[in-house]
Amino acid sequence: MDLLNSFLNLVVPPASLVMLAFAWPALCFVNGCEWLYNNFCSENMEDKVVIITGASSDIGEQIAYEYAKRKANLVLVARRENRLPGISQNARFMGAGHILTIAADVVREEDCRRFVSETINVFGRVDHLVNTASLGHTFFFEEVTDTSIFPRLLDINFWGNVYPTFVALPYLHESNGRVVVNASVENWLPLPRMSLYASAKAALVTFYESLRFELNDEVGITIATHGWIGSEMTKGKFMLEDGAEMQWKEEREVHVTGGPVEDFARLIVSGACRGDTYVKFPSWYDVFLLYRVFAPHVLNWTFRLLISSEGARRTPLIGTGRPLLEGPPARPRLEGTSPRQVLSSPSSFFSQYSPSSSFSQYSP
Numbered sequence: 001m002d003l004l005n006s007f008l009n010l011v012v013p014p015a016s017l018v019m020l021a022f023a024w025p026a027l028c029f030v031n032g033c034e035w036l037y038n039n040f041c042s043e044n045m046e047d048k049v050v051i052i053t054g055a056s057s058d059i060g061e062q063i064a065y066e067y068a069k070r071k072a073n074l075v076l077v078a079r080r081e082n083r084l085p086g087i088s089q090n091a092r093f094m095g096a097g098h099i100l101t102i103a104a105d106v107v108r109e110e111d112c113r114r115f116v117s118e119t120i121n122v123f124g125r126v127d128h129l130v131n132t133a134s135l136g137h138t139f140f141f142e143e144v145t146d147t148s149i150f151p152r153l154l155d156i157n158f159w160g161n162v163y164p165t166f167v168a169l170p171y172l173h174e175s176n177g178r179v180v181v182n183a184s185v186e187n188w189l190p191l192p193r194m195s196l197y198a199s200a201k202a203a204l205v206t207f208y209e210s211l212r213f214e215l216n217d218e219v220g221i222t223i224a225t226h227g228w229i230g231s232e233m234t235k236g237k238f239m240l241e242d243g244a245e246m247q248w249k250e251e252r253e254v255h256v257t258g259g260p261v262e263d264f265a266r267l268i269v270s271g272a273c274r275g276d277t278y279v280k281f282p283s284w285y286d287v288f289l290l291y292r293v294f295a296p297h298v299l300n301w302t303f304r305l306l307i308s309s310e311g312a313r314r315t316p317l318i319g320t321g322r323p324l325l326e327g328p329p330a331r332p333r334l335e336g337t338s339p340r341q342v343l344s345s346p347s348s349f350f351s352q353y354s355p356s357s358s359f360s361q362y363s364p
Helices: 002-039 058-069 084-094 111-124 151-173 197-214 260-273 282-296 294-307 346-352
Strands: 051-054 073-078 099-102 128-131 178-182 220-226 239-242 245-248 276-282 333-335
Touching: 002 260, 002 333, 051 058, 051 111, 051 151, 058 073, 058 084, 058 128, 058 260, 073 084, 073 111, 084 099, 099 111, 111 151, 128 151, 128 260, 151 178, 178 197, 178 260, 178 333, 197 220, 220 260, 260 276, 276 282, 282 294
Parallel strands: 051 073, 051 128, 073 099, 128 178, 178 220, 220 276
Antiparallel strands: 099 333, 239 245
C-alpha cells in the first residue's frame, strides 16, 4: 500500500494537470453555456422576501440596494439599527416593496427565532437569507492578553451565520429558497494577523459546502468570497488603533467607500438569482490555489516579501477601550403598507406602524 501511494503521489498530480489543460477549453465552453442559460432563467425577485443580516455594514447595505432594484421585500437585521432607517429609505427609493427593520444579535438563537418569526408574521414566507454579519482583527495571536475576544470573534463569524440558517431553513424549504453567505478569500488563503478570522471563515465555508449536499438542492446555497475590497486594510477594516489601545470596530459598522463594494454586492445578488454555488470577487485569486497545492514554498516566500516592511512592527497589546457591543437594540419597525392588509388611507398606515405598534419589544 505504501508503494502504491508513493507511485500515485508521483503520477496523479502531473497527470491531472495535463488532463485539465486539455479539457480546459471544453470546460470553459460548458461553463459559458451554463452562465448564459442561468442569466436568461434568472430568478425574479419581485415581491419575494429577503432577510439580510448585518444590514448596517457597507456590504449588507449595498446588497439591500441590489435586491431593492429587483423590487424584493426586505427584512433588514442589524445589532444596532441607527443606520437602518436611512438604508431603508434609500432602498425604498430604489424600488423595494415592503421593508421591515429589526434590531437583533445573530449570535443569539432566540434573537434569530424572533426576527424570522416577525418575517413570517408580516410576509408569510422567506425566499432568500443573506448572512453578512462579520467581525475580524489585525493582531498577532501571541500578543493577545485579553482572550475574551476569542469566542466573540468565532461566535459572530461562524454561529452568527449558522443560527439564522438553522431557524430559517424550514421556511426556505417551503419556498425552495436560497442561503447567501458572505465569506472571504482568507478561508483558504490565510494571512498573518488574521488567524482567528481566517479559521472562522474556513469553518463557515466547510459547513455550508457540507450542508449543500445534505439539502440536496431543495434549498440553494451561494458562497461569496471576496479579497481585499475598497480600502479596508488601510483604513482599519476591523479596528482603530489609538495609542496603546485597540478600539474594536465591527465590519458591519465600517464605512468602506469605492466601487469594489458595490461591484461585489452586485455580483452576489446576480449570482444568487442565477443559482450560482460560488461568487468570487475578484476571481483571479483562484490561481493561488495551484501555488498552494503544487508550490507552497513559492507562495510563502511571496507573502513574506509582501509583508516584510510591516512584519517587524508589533501591534499594541489588546486592551479594548469600550465593550464590543453596547446598548440594547430597539424594537423592529415595518416601513410601508403591510402586505397582509389593504389600508384605506395613508393615515391608517401611520397609525398602524407607529412606534407604539404591536411588535414585540426586544429584551436583552
